[in-house]
Amino acid sequence: MERVAILGGGNIANHLIKAFLENQEIVLQQIYARDVEQVRSFENSCDITNSIRALKEADVYIIAVSDTAIGEVSAAIPSTSLVVHTSGSVAMDTLQNSGRKGVFYPLQSFTKNKKVNFRNIPFCIEAETKQDLFLLEKLAHSLSDKIYLINSQERRYLHVAAVFVNNFTNHLYQIGEDICKNYKVPFEILMPLIRETAAKIEAISPKEAQTGPAKRGDSKTMQNHLNLLTKEQQKIYKILSDSITHGEKL
Amino acid sequence: MERVAILGGGNIANHLIKAFLENQEIVLQQIYARDVEQVRSFENSCDITNSIRALKEADVYIIAVSDTAIGEVSAAIPSTSLVVHTSGSVAMDTLQNSGRKGVFYPLQSFTKNKKVNFRNIPFCIEAETKQDLFLLEKLAHSLSDKIYLINSQERRYLHVAAVFVNNFTNHLYQIGEDICKNYKVPFEILMPLIRETAAKIEAISPKEAQTGPAKRGDSKTMQNHLNLLTKEQQKIYKILSDSITHGEKL
Numbered sequence: 001m002e003r004v005a006i007l008g009g010g011n012i013a014n015h016l017i018k019a020f021l022e023n024q025e026i027v028l029q030q031i032y033a034r035d036v037e038q039v040r041s042f043e044n045s046c047d048i049t050n051s052i053r054a055l056k057e058a059d060v061y062i063i064a065v066s067d068t069a070i071g072e073v074s075a076a077i078p079s080t081s082l083v084v085h086t087s088g089s090v091a092m093d094t095l096q097n098s099g100r101k102g103v104f105y106p107l108q109s110f111t112k113n114k115k116v117n118f119r120n121i122p123f124c125i126e127a128e129t130k131q132d133l134f135l136l137e138k139l140a141h142s143l144s145d146k147i148y149l150i151n152s153q154e155r156r157y158l159h160v161a162a163v164f165v166n167n168f169t170n171h172l173y174q175i176g177e178d179i180c181k182n183y184k185v186p187f188e189i190l191m192p193l194i195r196e197t198a199a200k201i202e203a204i205s206p207k208e209a210q211t212g213p214a215k216r217g218d219s220k221t222m223q224n225h226l227n228l229l230t231k232e233q234q235k236i237y238k239i240l241s242d243s244i245t246h247g248e249k250l
Numbered sequence: 251m252e253r254v255a256i257l258g259g260g261n262i263a264n265h266l267i268k269a270f271l272e273n274q275e276i277v278l279q280q281i282y283a284r285d286v287e288q289v290r291s292f293e294n295s296c297d298i299t300n301s302i303r304a305l306k307e308a309d310v311y312i313i314a315v316s317d318t319a320i321g322e323v324s325a326a327i328p329s330t331s332l333v334v335h336t337s338g339s340v341a342m343d344t345l346q347n348s349g350r351k352g353v354f355y356p357l358q359s360f361t362k363n364k365k366v367n368f369r370n371i372p373f374c375i376e377a378e379t380k381q382d383l384f385l386l387e388k389l390a391h392s393l394s395d396k397i398y399l400i401n402s403q404e405r406r407y408l409h410v411a412a413v414f415v416n417n418f419t420n421h422l423y424q425i426g427e428d429i430c431k432n433y434k435v436p437f438e439i440l441m442p443l444i445r446e447t448a449a450k451i452e453a454i455s456p457k458e459a460q461t462g463p464a465k466r467g468d469s470k471t472m473q474n475h476l477n478l479l480t481k482e483q484q485k486i487y488k489i490l491s492d493s494i495t496h497g498e499k500l
Contacts, residue, residue: 067468067471068470089463089471089474089475107439107440107442107443108442108443108446109443109446109447109450109459109461109462110461111450111454111458111459111461114450114453114454116446120442121442122439122442124439146439146442148436148439150435150439154433154434154435156474156478157429157430157432157433157435157478158430158435158439158440159475160429160475160478160479161425161426161427161429161430161435161437161440162426162440162443163462163463163475163487164422164423164425164426164429164486164487165422165423165426165440165443165444165447166443166444166447166461166462167460167461167462167463167464167465167494168422168486168487168490169419169422169423169444169447169448170447170450170451170456170459170460170461171456171460171490171493171494171497172414172415172418172419172422173414173415173419173451173456173459174455174456174457174460174497175411175414175493176411176412176414176415176456177411177455177456177457179407179410179411179414180407180408180411182407183404183407184404185400185404185407185408185411186398187411189357189372189374189396189398189400189408190357190408190411190412190415191451191452192357192358192370192371192372192396193357193358193359193412193415193416194415194416194419194448194451195448195449196358196359196366197359197415197416197419197420197448198419198444198445198447198448199445200359200361200364200420201420201423201441201444202441203364204361204364205424205427206420206421206423206424206426206427207424207427208361209359209361209420209423210417210420210421210424211359211360211361211416211417211420212359212413212416212417213339213413213417214417215417218317220318221317221339224339224406225339225409225410225413228406228407228410229410232493232496235489236414236418236489236490236493237413237414237418239485239486239489240418240421240486243421243425243482243486244417244421246482247421247424
């Protein structure tokens with residue numbers, strides 16, 4: 001059975017720790033966190049350390065720290081076993097450990113205290129050798145049904161696409177909520193529409209699914225909408241409507 | 251049993267016709283469409299006419315035509331029964347029929363050939379009298395479990411909020427797909443993230459759910475992302491990141 005150590009105390013680390021503790025196929029050997037308070041809730045289930053030199057031997061070290069700390073943390077690992085990070089936007093060769101390197105990137109947005117079902121989360125894995133890819137595939141399969149071999153360059157593209165469909169989309173939800181709050185209409189009325197908008201593109205492409213005043217070239221409705229918005233909301237409304245209209249003209 | 255006539259041949263009309271034909275509580279009396287080809291598939295189930303003067307008497311006339319045609323079509327209805335439109339952005343008093351007026355607005359994005367479950371679709375209803383509101387409530391309840399009393403002013407706000415969470419969100423999905431196609435990575439990897447982004451805000455607010463480089467103030471990752479994008483994508487990336495960052499500062 002593979003022995004895994006997790007380094008980090010943030011959202012991804014916490015979610016991975018929970019998932020590996022529930023997992024019968026993998027041994028969670030140890031948790032390293034600079035601030036052990038962040039992982040205190042696991043102290044009865046797993047060995048915890050805040051000293052990277054005290055790391056025990058494991059088969060895979062999973063670094064789930066902030067992007068800028070990956071180099072430093074990896075350099076300090078006292079083992080030649082496989083070391084992977086979990087970041088969407090950091091290249092594999094950012095790892096500074098002396099031994100084998102890889103990436104173990106769960107493509108999902110993790111929020112504290114919001115339980116996730118790992119079986120549906122795509123894992124993008126990368127390694128230097130087939131043997132290590134095989135090891136990461138086994139690890140990923142113990143958590144998820146969706147494994148993709150994605151190299152560092154491809155992962156950069158995926159990550160920026162993910163910013164659009166996740167971070168920016170969520171910000172549009174927030175603007176929708178701001179408008180509703182501002183005018184005292186219940187935001188919950190929009191929930192089924194939000195769900196359907198996301199579900200629809202599993203059946204048809206976003207291009208086919210596009211509707212609305214910008215798509216129809218309905219400038220009267222667009223002007224009416226602009227009159228209801230704040231300056232910042234107007235800027236976003238205009239640039240996105242223009243982009244939808246350009247797409248139509250191309 | 252209430253007798254309903256539907257006027258229109260587009261997406262909303264087609265979806266409403268299907269739903270009323272399957273409905274045991276309501277009689278779909280007649281369909282009017284300028285171009286009967288658009289509703290030809292219902293000719294064995296319902297009386298169809300392309301002459302508005304040939305409209306039979308009904309309890310409610312539901313106008314589901316383009317926003318700009320609502321005035322004209324309503325003016326031609328030869329009855330004093332209740333006439334409603336189905337638009338999110340048109341005021342009730344745009345109706346030009348001689349008798350009673352109302353609004354029967356299903357807040358959803360309808361796409362041709364994509365079946366919808368009306369039971370989850372919020373209906374925003376409006377009328378001039380309590381009696382007509384009661385009639386529309388009965389009609390809406392025969393299709394859906396979610397009924398909201400929303401006046402013309404409130405509906406305008408809801409509609410612009412819906413453009414953000416539906417039309418603009420779908421456009422961000424399209425940009426995500428464009429990036430993936432451009433760089434030959436499979437867009438399907440992003441589907442679970444898209445689903446989770448939509449599902450998450452049923453548990454926590456969009457503001458709490460916000461993550462990503464703009465939220466963290468991670469300008470290095472943002473610059474790396476900009477380098478991968480087209481000019482138009484860059485503009486959208488910058489304006490949305492700025493808006494997320496401003497939100498943080500306020």
